Amino acid sequence: MTTYTIGEVAQKYNMRPSTLRYYEDLGLLYNVPRENGHRVYTDQHLSRLSTICCYKNAGMSLDELAAFFHYSESEEDVAKTLALLDEVDDRIQRQISELQANYQQIQRKKHYFADIQTALAAHQPRPKWEDYRHQIY
């Protein structure tokens, strides 16, 4: 069974050891055994950590995550787990479509400023934002 030190896990997940300790304090990562007082992580922990990152990235707060894990361990609270998942699903969908709109807007700005640059170099008149603001790229 592969095991990892806190430093290895941190590197793998591109976070600081302190963050892992912090998550453990919050109860998000638990049952991390010690060897000579040092934390020893297994693939189980990594899998849990991936889950944490996924939900966090989806916009869940660390508190909500704690609640989620708490619910998903009791048989009676499956409904609550599902409600939270629906909530996250909702959030993530809205986020994606907002980001896609933002993406469009950034593309417009990129074209606009690129054309400004060209125009300045060629001593031509600057383009007008009006001509870009409804473009779709």
Next chain:
Amino acid sequence: MTTYTIGEVAQKYNMRPSTLRYYEDLGLLYNVPRENGHRVYTDQHLSRLSTICCYKNAGMSLDELAAFFHYSESEEDVAKTLALLDEVDDRIQRQISELQANYQQIQRKKHYFADIQTALAAHQPRPKWEDYRHQIY
């Protein structure tokens, strides 16, 4: 020319008046004229505010935004503006694809927990996560 009070703008953009004042302090929203000491916003300000929200949502910090607006006003710094836009473009694309992966994962979890609930009600054995972890919905 339509004008708006700080309260109206706040409501329109679903933010607090204090946030608008804060953005003004940071120099993100400027040249907001006063009438009897009260701020008066025009459609120009709303347009600027939309831009702020777009970039902020795309993951730009308020400091970066200030830099962005600063650059995009000077003719020499168009290149810097473009560089920042590229950076934001990059971030936003990565964010979208991460979110889409997260979305998939949430769908798996939703199916998984829904099936757990069904199984529990029917006194059947619980489904195994193994059967879900690579599904695509």
Next chain:
DNA sequence: ATAGCGCTTCAAGCTGGCTTGAAGTCAAGG
């Protein structure tokens, strides 16, 4: 045997992005 490295705990500190509170101004309505 001692230096150094990576870990440990615990408490305090930091950052970004606002929000709140106190004290005051102004215009409209009863």
Next chain:
DNA sequence: CCTTGACTTCAAGCCAGCTTGAAGCGCTAT
């Protein structure tokens, strides 16, 4: 005329999510 309510400024406060610092332990390599 006085109250109400939306605004003003300015400084201080708050929250999430870490990060840092101090003090210490235990293995390995020189």
